Amino acid sequence: MPKGDIQKLVITEETAKVRPFAVAAVLRNIKFTKDRYDSFIELQEKLHQNICRKRALVAIGTHDLDTLSGPFTYTAKRPSDIKFKPLNKTKEYTACELMNIYKTDNHLKHYLHIIESKPLYPVIYDSNGVVLSMPPIINGNHSKITVNTRNIFIECTGTDFTKAKIVLDIIVTMFSEHCENQFTVEAVEVVSPNGKSSTFPELPYRKEMVRADLINKKVGIRETPANLAKLLTRMCLKSEVIGDGNQIEVEIPPTRADVIHACDIVEDAAIAYGYNNIQMTLPKTYTIANQFPLNKLTELLRLDMAAAGFTEALTFALCSQEDIADKLGLDISATKAVHISNTKTAEFQEARTTLLPGLLKTIAANRKMPLPLKLFEISDVVVKDSGKDVGAKNYRHLCAVYYNKTPGFEIIHGLLDRIMQLLDVPPGEESGGYMIKASAGSAFFPGRCAEIFVGGQSIGKLGVLHPDVITKFELTMPCSSLEINIEPFL
Numbered sequence: 001m002p003k004g005d006i007q008k009l010v011i012t013e014e015t016a017k018v019r020p021f022a023v024a025a026v027l028r029n030i031k032f033t034k035d036r037y038d039s040f041i042e043l044q045e046k047l048h049q050n051i052c053r054k055r056a057l058v059a060i061g062t063h064d065l066d067t068l069s070g071p072f073t074y075t076a077k078r079p080s081d082i083k084f085k086p087l088n089k090t091k092e093y094t095a096c097e098l099m100n101i102y103k104t105d106n107h108l109k110h111y112l113h114i115i116e117s118k119p120l121y122p123v124i125y126d127s128n129g130v131v132l133s134m135p136p137i138i139n140g141n142h143s144k145i146t147v148n149t150r151n152i153f154i155e156c157t158g159t160d161f162t163k164a165k166i167v168l169d170i171i172v173t174m175f176s177e178h179c180e181n182q183f184t185v186e187a188v189e190v191v192s193p194n195g196k197s198s199t200f201p202e203l204p205y206r207k208e209m210v211r212a213d214l215i216n217k218k219v220g221i222r223e224t225p226a227n228l229a230k231l232l233t234r235m236c237l238k239s240e241v242i243g244d245g246n247q248i249e250v251e252i253p254p255t256r257a258d259v260i261h262a263c264d265i266v267e268d269a270a271i272a273y274g275y276n277n278i279q280m281t282l283p284k285t286y287t288i289a290n291q292f293p294l295n296k297l298t299e300l301l302r303l304d305m306a307a308a309g310f311t312e313a314l315t316f317a318l319c320s321q322e323d324i325a326d327k328l329g330l331d332i333s334a335t336k337a338v339h340i341s342n343t344k345t346a347e348f349q350e351a352r353t354t355l356l357p358g359l360l361k362t363i364a365a366n367r368k369m370p371l372p373l374k375l376f377e378i379s380d381v382v383v384k385d386s387g388k389d390v391g392a393k394n395y396r397h398l399c400a401v402y403y404n405k406t407p408g409f410e411i412i413h414g415l416l417d418r419i420m421q422l423l424d425v426p427p428g429e430e431s432g433g434y435m436i437k438a439s440a441g442s443a444f445f446p447g448r449c450a451e452i453f454v455g456g457q458s459i460g461k462l463g464v465l466h467p468d469v470i471t472k473f474e475l476t477m478p479c480s481s482l483e484i485n486i487e488p489f490l
Helices: 013-017 034-049 095-102 161-178 212-219 225-234 262-273 293-307 356-365 409-422 467-472
Strands: 007-011 021-027 058-064 072-077 121-125 131-134 152-158 186-191 197-200 206-211 238-242 247-252 373-384 392-403 434-438 444-454 457-465 479-485
Touching (some): 007 021, 013 072, 021 197, 034 161, 121 152, 131 152, 206 212, 212 225, 212 247, 225 238, 225 247, 225 262, 293 373, 293 409, 356 373, 409 434, 457 467
Parallel strands (some): 007 072
Antiparallel strands (some): 186 197, 392 479, 434 444
16 A cells, blocks of 8 residues: 555445444554553453444454455455464464354453354455454454554444444554554544445544523522533533623533433533532422322231231232233133233233232242231232223222132131221211122133122222132132222222
């Protein structure tokens, strides 16, 4: 390559399906010490972990430019056609062999999945066919950088063009400090598959306008616009007051990719002012907080349920289709359950429409505990409701189960009477009292199920569970249960 010309990186169209974007830059006459070199490697690792999202969005490659000759080519090839000597290895391997070797490597095995299933793997060559790297997995050993490296070629490949540019900007702005010509970086020409040519790094500076009164209002301080401009300049955001004396023009350097919106500038002003220096003031609106009535009722009931000798359980709000339908002898469509799309496990397919399965599973997990087992839970269930803007509604249910050698229907019935006594609901049909009527339910033993009515409105059921239900939950003893909706009592 003729002296004086800038380096060139050509992207081929094969990369489009794997890792379509690449940007590059050169740092000339850099002086590394052991500490600076370690810091350089550590910076790449930190960037890989956070903004690069574990190399999925961007992968960084740094190379000793003196061991290479441009122009460089970024392409994608079949794994069997890629062969090179990877970093810190003594012999050449094909990409397929490398993938197998790195499956046991604690550091690199986490990145293999990014390209493993792809028909083509991305790879960067110099003009002599030397492999610089196979992003996002490993660099070639040929262009390995050391403490004595003087000229560095930096390439960032990725699936997110904006992030790739930001990562390149961060590296060159941080380490151009150690170049002979401080804070200078040599551009690289990148040619896209469509023939369009661009130079990187872009190192964009941009200007934003923020009103001083907005900063004062949001932070809760009273500073002059000139003082606010000074505070922002201290945060590396060069600022000056312009226009009507209330506008602050802020210059955002390429080192501050985190400044996206005016609120980021306001936050920087607050940090420079010092959070501890902001005067604490009482809010202008005077309000007294109050406990949410439904939660207050729930708390009161929980205490008294425990006093009645029942142990509280807290179970998952998500469950499997089997739990709320099949095991209880119901059809899933009859439950009005909210279905979770793209579920991670079979255990969490639906939002629960009843608390009973959760308690039965808790008993199944505690079968070794001495009998009787008396459990309760007061939590939300979720059912579809087309009348709601979100298409579903929550109801606060109370569920209790009694598990022993005998069904103990009288104990669950007694618990219902105690709950009604606490809620000040008298027995009988008159004056909004409660009563139970014989009923049937697929989860209950025939003739041993009753529906609970309060003021003529059905609020739930109690009864002895059907032997089939008990068996399906891997239990061996009889069990009776009660489940009611407590919202009508508010």
